[in-house]
Amino acid sequence: MASSGQVSWKLEDHPKLPKGKTIAVVVLDGWGEYKPDQYNCIHVAQTPTMDSLKQGAPEKWRLIRAHGTAVGLPTEDDMGNSEVGHNALGAGRIFAQGAKLVDLALASGKIYDGEGFKYISESFGNATLHLIGLLSDGGVHSRLDQLQLLLKGAGERGAKRIRVHILTDGRDVLDGSSVGFVETLENDLAQLRGKGVDARIASGGGRMYVTMDRYENDWNVVKRGWDAQVLGEAPHKFTSAVEAVKKLRENANDQYLPPFVIVDENNKAVGPIVDGDAVVTVNFRADRMVMLAKALEYQDFDKFDRVRFPKIRYAGMLQYDGELKLPSRYLVSPPEIDRTSGEYLVHNGVRTFACSETVKFGHVTFFWNGNRSGCFKPEMEEYVEIPSDVGITFNVQPKMKALEIGEKARDAILSGKFDQVRVNIPNGDMVGHTGDIEATVVACKAADDSVKLILDAIEKVGGIYVVTADHGNAEDMVKRNKSGEPLKDKDGNLQILTSHTCQPVPIAIGGPGLTPGVRFRNDVPNGGLANVAATVMNLHGYVAPSDYEPTLIEVVSN
Numbered sequence: 001m002a003s004s005g006q007v008s009w010k011l012e013d014h015p016k017l018p019k020g021k022t023i024a025v026v027v028l029d030g031w032g033e034y035k036p037d038q039y040n041c042i043h044v045a046q047t048p049t050m051d052s053l054k055q056g057a058p059e060k061w062r063l064i065r066a067h068g069t070a071v072g073l074p075t076e077d078d079m080g081n082s083e084v085g086h087n088a089l090g091a092g093r094i095f096a097q098g099a100k101l102v103d104l105a106l107a108s109g110k111i112y113d114g115e116g117f118k119y120i121s122e123s124f125g126n127a128t129l130h131l132i133g134l135l136s137d138g139g140v141h142s143r144l145d146q147l148q149l150l151l152k153g154a155g156e157r158g159a160k161r162i163r164v165h166i167l168t169d170g171r172d173v174l175d176g177s178s179v180g181f182v183e184t185l186e187n188d189l190a191q192l193r194g195k196g197v198d199a200r201i202a203s204g205g206g207r208m209y210v211t212m213d214r215y216e217n218d219w220n221v222v223k224r225g226w227d228a229q230v231l232g233e234a235p236h237k238f239t240s241a242v243e244a245v246k247k248l249r250e251n252a253n254d255q256y257l258p259p260f261v262i263v264d265e266n267n268k269a270v271g272p273i274v275d276g277d278a279v280v281t282v283n284f285r286a287d288r289m290v291m292l293a294k295a296l297e298y299q300d301f302d303k304f305d306r307v308r309f310p311k312i313r314y315a316g317m318l319q320y321d322g323e324l325k326l327p328s329r330y331l332v333s334p335p336e337i338d339r340t341s342g343e344y345l346v347h348n349g350v351r352t353f354a355c356s357e358t359v360k361f362g363h364v365t366f367f368w369n370g371n372r373s374g375c376f377k378p379e380m381e382e383y384v385e386i387p388s389d390v391g392i393t394f395n396v397q398p399k400m401k402a403l404e405i406g407e408k409a410r411d412a413i414l415s416g417k418f419d420q421v422r423v424n425i426p427n428g429d430m431v432g433h434t435g436d437i438e439a440t441v442v443a444c445k446a447a448d449d450s451v452k453l454i455l456d457a458i459e460k461v462g463g464i465y466v467v468t469a470d471h472g473n474a475e476d477m478v479k480r481n482k483s484g485e486p487l488k489d490k491d492g493n494l495q496i497l498t499s500h501t502c503q504p505v506p507i508a509i510g511g512p513g514l515t516p517g518v519r520f521r522n523d524v525p526n527g528g529l530a531n532v533a534a535t536v537m538n539l540h541g542y543v544a545p546s547d548y549e550p551t552l553i554e555v556v557s558n
């Protein structure tokens with residue numbers, strides 16, 4: 001693929017669609033389409049705006065695919081997620097994503113031939129290899145089977161001492177499943193020990209409370225992890241990780257377990273990170289690893305007191321930020337998501353405004369732009385981040401900053417300064433992940449209210465709207481059997497689904513600026529998120545590059 005320097009950015013004019021319309025591109029996070037029952041929070045909530053858009057089917061409203069191969073994931077069983085969803089929305093093409101690239105590199109063994117692995121393996125002789133990451137089979141940020149293969153591969157290639165620092169999930173997988181994942185990992189580590197490798201779990205904590213913050217919302221989260229992983233200090237000490245997770249679950253769910261360290265018989269942490277050690281962060285997804293990567297890699301760092309900054313050999317499973325080249329060493333090359341629609345559009349004069357609150361800010365900027373930080377042309381773009389609440393679970397404030405996002409978008413639309421106003425409205429997703437059904441209903445209404453603010457502004461300026469979502473979540477809050485009936489656990493309790501789903505998501509177009517005769521085509525029945533970029537480019541008056549997934553719209557004469 002041509003590098004940015006050689007690309008011709010000029011887009012062809014659309015033969016039938018005019019330029020100069022203000023277009024709102026609204027992404028509802030975690031908003032899929034599913035049968036209308038009591039566990040479908042979008043159905044239960046009052047969502048008059050989204051309901052009215054649906055009335056436009058099939059010409060102005062339809063469903064598109066947002067999971068599996070449609071977004072570059074390994075299989076059709078893989079639910080969608082924000083990273084791959086926004087990548088597809090922004091890039092207009094389907095790229096093999098981190099999950100798949102790591103699978104391939106492990107299967108072929110190429111991961112061990114790369115610079116990254118060679119670099120860390122130089123520590124294997126007399127130091128420790130530390131693996132830090134999310135422990136589950138969720139496939140959103142990491143996968144247990146990849147960790148298992150890497151452990152085995154490192155053991156076979158000379159690692160003599162391995163320490164695993166686990167982050168429990170319960171967000172991309174069922175709450176409570178962490179105990180089983182830790183048991184599986186312990187089993188693998190025992191096998192390694194049988195082969196003479198001193199391999200143990202060294203520390204842990206729940207992903208949302210320890211390490212996996214994102215977009216610099218709360219550095220305390222990363223600090224808690226640092227203290228346990230690097231310094232070997234935590235409020236809770238256990239001699240076994242299974243025992244730790246079982247005990248700490250008495251007061252917290254998997255996502256929010258407090259940090260713990262594993263200690264030996266002398267109460268000494270078994271695996272702090274020290275000079276000379278190698279460290280690999282095993283998550284392939286970037287957003288929730290970037291902050292730790294900065295702490296591990298940057299000499300100059302003032303986000304919290306690291307106390308000790310060990311001289312280590314550090315590699316990410318992937319490079320998490322191509323623009324920042326962070327981390328500088330990595331085991332698998334990330335997808336090269338180039339020539340995104342955002343970059344094309346600014347080069348063609350489309351002035352762009354993007355906004356969300358902190359917890360989703362990078363989704364409509366960094367992920368949308370192909371995992372690239374910052375603007376393409378700062379003089380033509382404005383990215384606004386509304387600070388998210390810190391230190392709470394979002395079921396406590398299910399309205400989040402939906403109103404503020406809607407208002408910012410409204411003002412940007414009315415200002416006349418922008419051609420594209422793009423937002424992510426997080427509520428369905430962030431509150432859906434808490435598993436709190438009542439709060440998720442409130443969240444969905446708040447999201448709908450926010451959409452209304454934006455559509456009203458579009459109405460006023462004679463603009464166009466495109467309303468869609470990145471994957472499902474709030475439309476289904478229970479685990480179900482194959483026939484769709486809710487499942488109960490052995491105690492008869494409903495199994496709450498905190499994760500995303502594999503459901504399709506809606507897309508709606510409209511607004512007074514939409515040229516008469518524009519409607520959804522019916523010859524792209526399998527259209528997915530990647531088809532949205534060409535659609536939006538058309539609405540801006542341009543034809544998308546020929547290798548983009550086809551547009552979803554056509555213009556018919558009346």
Ligand SMILES: O=C(O)[C@H](O)COP(=O)(O)O
Pocket residue numbers: 029030080081082083140141171172288429433
């Ligand atoms: O990171 C998270 O919060 C979840 O694992 C996935 O949610 P997202 O893909 O919507 O961010």
Ligand SMILES: [Mn+2]
Pocket residue numbers: 029030081082083085429470471
């Ligand atoms: Mn999302």
Ligand SMILES: [Mn+2]
Pocket residue numbers: 030082429430433473500
């Ligand atoms: Mn989510």
